[in-house]
Amino acid sequence: xxxxxxxxxxxxxxxxxxxxxLDGVNLGVEAGEFVSIVGPxxxxxxTLLNVLGCLDAPTGGAVFLDGEQVDYKxxxxxxxxxxxxxxxxxxxxxxxxxxxxxxxxxxxxxxNTREKKKGEGRGKRKGEGRSESRSEGRSESRSESRSERRAKARRLLERVGLGSRVEHLxxxxxxxxxQRIAVARALANDPKIILADEPTGNLDSRTGAKIxxxxxxxxxxxxxxxxxxxxxxxxxxxTGKVVEILDGRISxxxxxxxxx
Amino acid sequence: MxxxxxxxxxxxxxxxxxxxxxxxxxxxxxxxVIGVTSLGEGIRVxxxxxxxxxxxxxxxxxxxxxxxxxxxxxxxxxxxxxxxxAEKHVxxxxxxxxxxxxxxxxxxxxxxxxxxxxxxxxxxxLELAEGRWFDKGEGxxxxxxxxxxxxxxxxxxVEGLEVGDEFAVKIRLxxxxxxxxxxxxxxxxxxxWGGHPKDKPAxxxxxGRLKSSADEHDNQVFVAIARAKELDEKEAYxxxxxxxxxxxxxxxxxxxxxxxxxxxxxxxxxxxxVNRLMLAVTVVLGFFSGISLVVGALMxxxxxxxxxxxxxxxxxxxxxxxxxxxxxLKMFLAECVIIGVLGGxxxxxxxxxxAWLIDAVGKPFLVSALGGGGxxxxxxxxxxxxxxxxxxxxxxxxxxxxxxxxxxxxLSVVSGLxxxxxxxxxxxxxxxxxx
Ligand SMILES: Nc1ncnc2c1ncn2[C@@H]1O[C@H](COP(=O)(O)OP(=O)(O)O)[C@@H](O)[C@H]1O
Ligand SMILES: [Mg+2]
Numbered sequence: 001x002x003x004x005x006x007x008x009x010x011x012x013x014x015x016x017x018x019x020x021x022l023d024g025v026n027l028g029v030e031a032g033e034f035v036s037i038v039g040p041x042x043x044x045x046x047t048l049l050n051v052l053g054c055l056d057a058p059t060g061g062a063v064f065l066d067g068e069q070v071d072y073k074x075x076x077x078x079x080x081x082x083x084x085x086x087x088x089x090x091x092x093x094x095x096x097x098x099x100x101x102x103x104x105x106x107x108x109x110x111x112n113t114r115e116k117k118k119g120e121g122r123g124k125r126k127g128e129g130r131s132e133s134r135s136e137g138r139s140e141s142r143s144e145s146r147s148e149r150r151a152k153a154r155r156l157l158e159r160v161g162l163g164s165r166v167e168h169l170x171x172x173x174x175x176x177x178x179q180r181i182a183v184a185r186a187l188a189n190d191p192k193i194i195l196a197d198e199p200t201g202n203l204d205s206r207t208g209a210k211i212x213x214x215x216x217x218x219x220x221x222x223x224x225x226x227x228x229x230x231x232x233x234x235x236x237x238x239t240g241k242v243v244e245i246l247d248g249r250i251s252x253x254x255x256x257x258x259x260x
Numbered sequence: 261m262x263x264x265x266x267x268x269x270x271x272x273x274x275x276x277x278x279x280x281x282x283x284x285x286x287x288x289x290x291x292x293v294i295g296v297t298s299l300g301e302g303i304r305v306x307x308x309x310x311x312x313x314x315x316x317x318x319x320x321x322x323x324x325x326x327x328x329x330x331x332x333x334x335x336x337x338x339x340x341x342x343x344x345x346a347e348k349h350v351x352x353x354x355x356x357x358x359x360x361x362x363x364x365x366x367x368x369x370x371x372x373x374x375x376x377x378x379x380x381x382x383x384x385x386l387e388l389a390e391g392r393w394f395d396k397g398e399g400x401x402x403x404x405x406x407x408x409x410x411x412x413x414x415x416x417x418v419e420g421l422e423v424g425d426e427f428a429v430k431i432r433l434x435x436x437x438x439x440x441x442x443x444x445x446x447x448x449x450x451x452x453w454g455g456h457p458k459d460k461p462a463x464x465x466x467x468g469r470l471k472s473s474a475d476e477h478d479n480q481v482f483v484a485i486a487r488a489k490e491l492d493e494k495e496a497y498x499x500x501x502x503x504x505x506x507x508x509x510x511x512x513x514x515x516x517x518x519x520x521x522x523x524x525x526x527x528x529x530x531x532x533x534v535n536r537l538m539l540a541v542t543v544v545l546g547f548f549s550g551i552s553l554v555v556g557a558l559m560x561x562x563x564x565x566x567x568x569x570x571x572x573x574x575x576x577x578x579x580x581x582x583x584x585x586x587x588x589l590k591m592f593l594a595e596c597v598i599i600g601v602l603g604g605x606x607x608x609x610x611x612x613x614x615a616w617l618i619d620a621v622g623k624p625f626l627v628s629a630l631g632g633g634g635x636x637x638x639x640x641x642x643x644x645x646x647x648x649x650x651x652x653x654x655x656x657x658x659x660x661x662x663x664x665x666x667x668x669x670x671l672s673v674v675s676g677l678x679x680x681x682x683x684x685x686x687x688x689x690x691x692x693x694x695x
Contacts, residue, residue, distance in 0.1 A: 083582035
């Protein structure tokens with residue numbers, strides 16, 4: 001399993017009142033799966049995704065990403081996971097308005113190449129030889145020059161179907177096009193997992209369907225593991241597996257009938 | 261790194277006016293510091309030039325050494341003189357003896373016993389207005405004297421003595437201890453030491469008088485040194501001028517003379533003094549003009565804090581995309597570096613303009629205040645006023661520009677540290693949720 005959670009809990013306190021955004025979530029996602037998470041608003045979908053994406057620390061329970069337990073107290077390892085293992089796609093695109101399409105895709109690569117030079121290689125040197133050579137092979141492909149990074153960004157944009165308008169600013173592009181850039185950006189550092197929080201929520205249904213197609217293609221053709229939050233059952237039906245969350249818990253089987 | 265700076269340039273390009281205003285604010289502070297410092301430096305250079313022009317930097321003045329603490333005196337004996345003469349880079353030594361005569365009418369005369377070399381050292385000051393120097397060379401024991409400008413005037417007025425006249429004097433002698441220099445303190449010294457002063461009579465002939473040298477030589481009566489020593493019954497010299505072949509070696513010669521237990525001075529002492537003074541003045545002025553830099557720094561702090569607020573969401577996004585705390589810190593500091601560099605460049609340019617302005621506007625004022633243009637002695641002893649007219653009163657050196665630049669850079673980076681830290685510590689999710 002590439003993603004596994006055990007008894008995952010996340011509590012918020014509003015004054016004296018405890019809000020359990022996640023209340024014991026056990027989730028398993030196999031590598032190469034396309035999982036959609038559905039559930040009513042406020043049921044804890046975003047919270048789950050943020051915890052999986054290492055943006056938020058859980059109150060309790062354990063998360064395993066790519067076989068290793070996530071240490072939410074270790075800032076360095078969280079940063080490393082955000083850089084290499086997961087790629088985020090947001091509902092509101094969240095592109096940098098001053099950067100054009102290519103530059104937006106290059107943006108996360110900047111952090112990645114820089115980290116490689118310093119701490120990372122050193123830290124793994126102590127580990128066993130095999131994993132070291134693997135990580136080195138990976139970092140080699142990442143020690144890219146500026147022009148290489150731009151070229152890679154262009155390739156990614158082409159892959160998401162935005163080959164022509166790569167020098168445009170986000171404000172000059174439609175919502176669908178912006179979300180395509182965001183998907184390309186999520187792919188920038190070759191993550192194994194793509195986490196998408198209502199990626200179609202701000203798009204009309206036709207454009208949204210196209211984004212879903214895009215994610216499916218990445219899942220099919222490149223084996224990316226995709227976890228997508230959506231409140232649209234029609235979209236969810238087209239993914240490999242549907243997980244419903246209710247009040248911070250995975251509700252088993254209730255939706256099955258409707259999905260079939 | 262390069263990417264960070266490229267990014268920072270973009271971010272700054274987004275708010276050109278704001279950046280321009282901070283840069284200008286810092287630059288004005290830098291320019292003020294540069295202007296003031298260059299003024300101090302300019303005046304210092306002028307003063308030093310004046311000293312160099314009016315003082316002989318190749319001469320070291322040696323006098324008897326007094327040991328600190330014990331108070332034991334090292335006299336300039338003939339053997340010391342030989343030792344000095346033997347030093348490297350010493351061209352010649354010109355010893356002298358100080359003495360006092362009293363005329364029959366009780367006029368005190370300050371007397372200097374000099375060798376021919378003495379005039380080579382002090383050449384410009386000792387020009388004959390009338391008559392000649394001593395017969396048979398100054399080394400001989402002739403009873404001939406040459407009068408300094410002032411003394412000649414006084415003797416002519418009070419005693420009616422002219423060149424060619426002879427006059428009788430008493431030479432007051434004390435036992436051993438080096439008295440008999442000035443005329444003033446004699447009464448007291450006579451009582452204190454070694455019993456009775458004895459007065460030795462002598463007759464001198466005036467063979468020449470000097471033009472004014474505008475220094476202490478105007479009040480001296482010059483006698484051949486051998487004669488002076490003989491009359492005085494002294495073994496040691498009162499002082500020696502040591503002529504060095506090159507100003508560069510004046511310091512080392514001086515040090516070696518001091519190594520002999522004697523004390524030594526050169527014009528370099530005056531220059532050092534001026535340098536110290538001007539440094540102190542410049543530092544104080546620079547400090548106060550530097551206060552304007554504080555304003556610039558506060559502007560940077562303010563702007564960067566606002567920038568962190570405005571970009572909270574962007575910071576959260578960057579972190580979600582893999583930026584570490586230090587990446588964010590560096591991103592903001594890179595902007596500060598750019599601001600600092602721009603401020604430094606503009607500040608240096610404005611500083612040059614400012615220095616030029618001080619020169620153009622301030623110089624006439626300074627020159628008139630120092631009374632320049634009057635020729636000799638115009639600006640006091642150093643003739644500063646006269647010198648200022650020739651040169652510039654501000655001197656912008658590369659060092660000053662470099663310091664100004666460094667100020668700007670360090671200031672903006674330091675000012676940016678706090679806001680950048682704040683940005684770096686933002687929680688990604690909280691930041692992302694901001695609108
Ligand atoms: N920062 C927060 N502070 C307090 N409560 C929060 C916070 N974030 C989420 N919650 C609460 O946690 C629950 C789950 O929220 P969320 O995961 O955003 O739901 P969903 O994405 O499924 O709509 C909600 O009740 C929400 O109010
Ligand atoms: Mg949500």
